[in-house]
Amino acid sequence: MNATFAEPSVCEAISQPVDPDARLLGYIRSTSFDRPTLVLDLERIEAQYHALKAGLGHADIHYAVKANPAPEILTRLVGLGAHFDAASRAEIEACLEHGARPAHISYGNTIKRPADIAYAHAQGIALFAADAVEELDKIAAHAPNAQVYIRVIVEASGADWPLTRKFGTSRETVLGLIEHAQAVGLTPRGLSFHVGSQTRDPMMWADTLDQIAAVWHAAQAAGHGLDLLNIGGGFPAFYGDDIPHPTAYARAVMDQVHARFGDVAQIMAEPGRGLVGEAGMIAAEVLLVSRKSTDDLCRWVYLDIGKFSGLAETMDEAIRYQFITERDHEVTGPCILAGPSCDSADVLYEKRPVQLPLGLKGGDKIIIRACGAYTSTYASVGFNGFPPLDVVAI
Ligand SMILES: *Cc1c(COP(=O)(O)O)cnc(C)c1O
Numbered sequence: 001m002n003a004t005f006a007e008p009s010v011c012e013a014i015s016q017p018v019d020p021d022a023r024l025l026g027y028i029r030s031t032s033f034d035r036p037t038l039v040l041d042l043e044r045i046e047a048q049y050h051a052l053k054a055g056l057g058h059a060d061i062h063y064a065v066k067a068n069p070a071p072e073i074l075t076r077l078v079g080l081g082a083h084f085d086a087a088s089r090a091e092i093e094a095c096l097e098h099g100a101r102p103a104h105i106s107y108g109n110t111i112k113r114p115a116d117i118a119y120a121h122a123q124g125i126a127l128f129a130a131d132a133v134e135e136l137d138k139i140a141a142h143a144p145n146a147q148v149y150i151r152v153i154v155e156a157s158g159a160d161w162p163l164t165r166k167f168g169t170s171r172e173t174v175l176g177l178i179e180h181a182q183a184v185g186l187t188p189r190g191l192s193f194h195v196g197s198q199t200r201d202p203m204m205w206a207d208t209l210d211q212i213a214a215v216w217h218a219a220q221a222a223g224h225g226l227d228l229l230n231i232g233g234g235f236p237a238f239y240g241d242d243i244p245h246p247t248a249y250a251r252a253v254m255d256q257v258h259a260r261f262g263d264v265a266q267i268m269a270e271p272g273r274g275l276v277g278e279a280g281m282i283a284a285e286v287l288l289v290s291r292k293s294t295d296d297l298c299r300w301v302y303l304d305i306g307k308f309s310g311l312a313e314t315m316d317e318a319i320r321y322q323f324i325t326e327r328d329h330e331v332t333g334p335c336i337l338a339g340p341s342c343d344s345a346d347v348l349y350e351k352r353p354v355q356l357p358l359g360l361k362g363g364d365k366i367i368i369r370a371c372g373a374y375t376s377t378y379a380s381v382g383f384n385g386f387p388p389l390d391v392v393a394i
Pocket of ligand 1: 067274
């Protein structure tokens with residue numbers, strides 16, 4: 001087809017890319033909510049899945065279910081051919097219930113309940129993570145002959161939400177664990193790590209990949225034919241600081257992986273935030289705007305959602321959400337932002353105040369962007385009587 005013959009409307013559609021936020025904003029602005037509600041755009045998750053997949057090449061996407069286990073997300077991802085990384089019996093049940101095949105589910109938590117290992121094994125799940133001798137013994141006892149990968153601890157890499165220290169084993173103990181796995185009848189397949197959640201720059205993976213590659217090659221040299229590399233999550237969402245396009249990001253990571261590891265038979269990637277983060281927005285409301293003294297420079301803005309009802313990742317002000325109000329054309333000023341509960345820890349941003357319109361007042365609607373990951377799962381069942389976050393998928 002010669003482009004010069006295209007209809008004007010087609011040219012327009014090509015030259016004006018659709019605003020990816022339009023669907024969510026349109027829905028939220030035309031709907032009234034009686035409590036804070038996370039609205040998820042399934043189309044956007046699907047587009048993001050394809051974008052990541054295009055950059056990840058032959059690596060399998062195991063969606064990190066803990067980021068958001070909404071049934072609609074799981075169903076959509078099963079339809080797209082995604083695999084899943086589950087951390088508990090309930091997450092495994094959710095995956096199976098929404099159509100995932102056991103062979104496509106990994107049990108990636110390194111701290112598992114024996115009964116849950118037995119359950120997973122009975123369901124046909126064959127791939128487990130471990131980072132300790134005792135955990136390998138548990139797996140051998142309750143999932144005999146299972147395949148395992150060893151989670152390796154990594155040093156802080158520059159991620160906004162680091163996942164160091166608690167998970168993984170130090171590099172010098174990995175070989176011993178591989179040998180132990182074999183001794184107890186398991187099949188050690190490879191290694192896993194997590195570079196840290198919200199790693200904005202793909203070049204921040206370099207050090208971590210160097211560390212893991214050193215262990216990988218040492219294990220190969222010792223005769224362990226490893227054939228599985230699990231590169232974990234870390235893929236970023238947009239919270240205001242520039243990040244690369246997901247395909248470019250994933251490709252840059254995979255280029256670094258191939259440069260260090262060569263051809264690996266099976267590569268797993270476990271995006272959570274990077275797959276669903278931007279696909280959700282929270283519809284919330286301002287409950288009160290006040291000044292604590294007449295010369296207070298910062299206003300206090302209290303929302304109907306806080307640390308205990310979905311915004312836990314504001315801890316240490318690590319994740320900085322962006323806000324949309326109906327007064328965004330007005331002059332702004334600095335605000336300390338807080339949640340509604342009677343706990344003084346329920347302050348979202350104070351060290352770095354948030355700029356919000358000077359006219360903002362109680363009753364105003366406020367939309368919080370990029371809330372698709374780690375919000376609904378972090379909402380308490382009802383601390384202080386505030387209900388957990390409501391979730392709607394469109
Ligand atoms: C939480 C988690 C992920 C997802 O991390 P993101 O940074 O959200 O992509 C992946 N793998 C494991 C083992 C996890 O615990």
